[in-house]
Each structure stands twice: as structure tokens, then as C-alpha cells.
Amino acid sequence: MKSREQRDRSRRARNQLRDDQGRFASELRSGPSGAPVVEYPTKAVRYRDRTYHIPVDKKTNRVPQAAIAARFIATEEGTGRNQRRNVIIDASVDADIILPKDISPEELVPWWANPNMLDVEGIDTKDADLFEVYDLRKKGSQDVQRKIAVAGATSEQQQNIRRIIEDSFTVREQKEIAKEGLVITITDEMPAGVLGSTLGKRGGMAYNIRVRPDVIDDGETILHELVHQSRLVDPKRDDVLLKTRSISRDEILVPCDQMALEEAATVAETAARKQNYKPPKTDTYYGFMGRWRKTKNPADMIREDREIMAGSADEGSSGLRGQKAIKSLIKNFDKTNIKGLSGSHFDSTLPDVTAEETLKALRKR
Numbered sequence: 543m544k545s546r547e548q549r550d551r552s553r554r555a556r557n558q559l560r561d562d563q564g565r566f567a568s569e570l571r572s573g574p575s576g577a578p579v580v581e582y583p584t585k586a587v588r589y590r591d592r593t594y595h596i597p598v599d600k601k602t603n604r605v606p607q608a609a610i611a612a613r614f615i616a617t618e619e620g621t622g623r624n625q626r627r628n629v630i631i632d633a634s635v636d637a638d639i640i641l642p643k644d645i646s647p648e649e650l651v652p653w654w655a656n657p658n659m660l661d662v663e664g665i666d667t668k669d670a671d672l673f674e675v676y677d678l679r680k681k682g683s684q685d686v687q688r689k690i691a692v693a694g695a696t697s698e699q700q701q702n703i704r705r706i707i708e709d710s711f712t713v714r715e716q717k718e719i720a721k722e723g724l725v726i727t728i729t730d731e732m733p734a735g736v737l738g739s740t741l742g743k744r745g746g747m748a749y750n751i752r753v754r755p756d757v758i759d760d761g762e763t764i765l766h767e768l769v770h771q772s773r774l775v776d777p778k779r780d781d782v783l784l785k786t787r788s789i790s791r792d793e794i795l796v797p798c799d800q801m802a803l804e805e806a807a808t809v810a811e812t813a814a815r816k817q818n819y820k821p822p823k824t825d826t827y828y829g830f831m832g833r834w835r836k837t838k839n840p841a842d843m844i845r846e847d848r849e850i851m852a853g854s855a856d857e858g859s860s861g862l863r864g865q866k867a868i869k870s871l872i873k874n875f876d877k878t879n880i881k882g883l884s885g886s887h888f889d890s891t892l893p894d895v896t897a898e899e900t901l902k903a904l905r906k907r
């Protein structure tokens with residue numbers, strides 16, 4: 543039973559929108575939500591009658607490498623009308639002028655306006671180290687992942703991340719995830735307790751996912767953020783459970799009372815897709831849920847949901863991809879523990895509505 547106060551709060555919160563503030567480690571979470579996402583400030587630079595807002599590190603007056611990469615792979619930007627740049631061609635031929643990668647917005651602006659006309663060292667030159675796709679097994683994955691940049695990672699971390707993408711998504715699914723460009727940045731600069739977040743795209747740059755370096759190994763956080771991304775951009779997803787309810791295509795911006803559904807569906811699909819299974823390092827949403835519903839401990843709920851979604855929670859067991867993963871979500875979500883996740887479990891400002899309740903209401907509409 544809900545108290546009157548809870549009901550009022552639910553009603554008030556229902557019409558507000560909320561962006562996906564990231565995946566929290568439950569044990570680290572404290573204080574109110576709304577922790578600001580770390581964003582680069584930008585500098586306005588005029589070039590040939592246009593003003594560009596180029597990200598800049600204010601201390602050094604240099605453009606962050608991840609931002610340069612995000613501009614490079616946003617191929618619908620920086621061209622004439624109705625044109626798209628081809629990142630494979632650009633990266634395979636070195637231009638006559640190669641700009642250094644340690645560069646100010648003022649020096650970079652001719653490239654920012656027209657990435658085809660010149661190159662930036664390490665970004666669209668042949669030796670670019672943000673696009674190490676050559677170890678992937680499938681030619682299709684290699685081609686598709688040339689539009690995914692991995693910044694701030696060691697070579698080994700980058701291989702690890704690229705393999706997770708290849709193993710957990712079909713080539714068609716990878717293609718949709720990468721279509722408008724995606725930068726995955728490995729960084730410690732995140733609000734306290736946030737392991738990873740899906741930041742969307744802005745300012746003529748590609749989509750952006752950030753993940754903390756210490757959680758790359760268990761494969762869970764990066765896959766969780768990629769599932770959010772796929773839910774946002776893959777046009778083949780056509781069910782209220784399968785696609786994000788975001789009001790924007792550029793970022794995840796969902797009504798407050800649907801946040802729990804967004805997270806629970808993402809958690810369940812992540813459990814279905816995880817290859818070479820090992821339990822996650824932190825219990826995240828299950829931890830929040832466990833604190834409210836003391837009937838089961840989080841580790842048991844995680845194991846059960848993995849068994850329900852993928853058939854086995856044994857160490858090293860394989861997961862599902864493509865239509866098999868999608869079908870499992872449709873068929874099995876109702877049986878999971880995570881369907882009981884409520885917004886109020888992980889954020890005191892969200893309404894006490896569970897993912898299951900939201901899904902039922904949406905299906906009736």
C-alpha cells in the first residue's frame with residue numbers, strides 16, 4: 543500500500559523528465575540525485591562565416607582527444623548539405639596537412655569545419671590509435687566499429703571493449719549502435735558513485751558513453767551502457783519493453799515514472815547478452831532493490847535473473863545476441879526479479895512505481 547504522500551509525489555513527478563544519470567554502484571551512492579555530468583566547456587570560434595563551439599580543456603586551452611574523435615565520426619556533420627563523410631576512406635589516406643593532436647580550438651577549427659580536408663594526427667591518420675579494430679574476428683564488425691572510437695583506454699582495454707561489442711551484438715545491431723558515431727571514453731572523471739553513463743550526442747559530435755576504468759574487466763557496465771544506446775537508436779526495436787521511452791533521439795530523456803522501466807529492461811537485457819559470464823563486481827540496481835525488499839539478497843537475484851534471461855549463470859556460460867536476446871526479454875522479463883525495481887529504490891526523488899507496473903500501464907494504452 544502506498545501512503546497518500548507517496549501517491550502525491552508520484553503524481554507530481556510523473557510529468558517531469560529525467561535524463562539517464564548513469565549506472566551507480568549502490569554501495570557508493572549517497573545524497574540526492576542529479577549529480578552533474580562532467581562536460582567539457584566549449585569555446586566559440588569563428589571560421590568562414592560560421593561559429594563553431596569546440597570543446598576545450600580550460601586549463602590547457604587544448605581540445606580533448608575524445609572530442610576530436612567525436613567530431614570525426616559524426617559523419618553527417620562537417621560536410622556540404624546531404625553529404626556524409628566516409629571515415630574508412632578518410633582514415634586510410636593521409637591528407638597533405640596533418641595537424642598535431644595537442645591543439646587549441648583556434649588551430650583546430652579548419653579541420654572541425656571540414657574533417658575531410660586535412661587530418662589530425664592519431665584521429666584520421668592511418669596510425670590512429672582510437673580505432674584499433676584489427677583484432678576483431680568478423681570483417682563486418684571491423685568495418686562497423688571504425689565508427690566507434692575508444693578514448694582514454696590502454697590498447698588492452700580497448701581490445702576488451704571492442705570484443706564485448708562484437709560478442710554481445712550481431713553485426714546488424716553493431717551497425718545501428720555505431721551509425722551516427724559513438725565515442726566510448728574511459729575516465730575517472732565521473733560524479734561520485736557513477737560507474738558508467740550514456741551521455742547522448744550534442745554540438746555536432748557523435749554519441750558518447752563514459753565508463754570508469756576499474757569496471758571494464760567484468761564487462762558489465764560497458765554492456766549496460768551499450769544496451770541503453772541500442773534501445774535509443776536501433777529502429778528495429780518496436781515494443782515498449784525493447785526501446786527507450788526517451789522524448790529525444792539525441793539522448794536518453796525519459797519521464798520520471800518510466801525511469802525504473804528503462805533501467806530494469808536494460809539490466810535484464812544485459813543479463814541476456816553477457817558472454818563468457820561472470821557475476822558483476824558490484825550489485826548496482828539489485829543492491830538498491832535488496833535494501834527495500836529484504837526477501838532476497840542481491841547476489842541471488844542477479845544469479846536467478848541471469849538464469850532466466852540466458853539459461854545459465856555458470857561461470858563462462860554464453861549469452862544471446864540479436865533476435866534471441868530480444869525474444870528472451872519479451873518472453874522472460876515478467877519472471878525476473880528486476881521487474882520489481884522501483885524508481886524510489888534508487889532515487890528518493892523518483893516516484894514509487896515499479897518497472898512492472900509501468901510496463902502494464904503502457905501496454906494498456
Ligand SMILES: [Zn+2]
Pocket residue numbers: 562564565766770805808
Ligand atoms: Zn542504466
